Amino acid sequence: MSAGGSNQLLTPDEVAELLAVSKRTLMGSYRRWGLPAVKVGKHVRFRTRAVEQWVDAQSDGM
Numbered sequence: 855m856s857a858g859g860s861n862q863l864l865t866p867d868e869v870a871e872l873l874a875v876s877k878r879t880l881m882g883s884y885r886r887w888g889l890p891a892v893k894v895g896k897h898v899r900f901r902t903r904a905v906e907q908w909v910d911a912q913s914d915g916m
Contacts, residue, residue, distance in 0.1 A: 860901075860902045860903060861901055861902070861903060862901070862902045863892065863894065863899035863900070863901060863902075864899060864900045864901070864902055864905065865897075865899065866880055866881055866898060866899075866900070868900075869889075869900045869905055872905065873905075873909075881898070884898075884900075887908075888908070889904070889905070889908050890904040890908070
């Protein structure tokens with residue numbers, strides 16, 4: 855993923871697809887993984903930039 859990113863908010867379905875995991879896995883684990891989320895009313899959303907940075911941080915540890 856590229857550096858920078860945007861502030862666009864992604865749904866859990868979109869993030870799960872990007873990460874190649876199920877929505878159920880994402881929603882059950884994102885806090886433990888340290889993946890930042892934003893609450894919009896009762897909905898959970900993820901900023902594109904935060905997801906990209908999180909993925910980059912995971913790959914740095916490999």
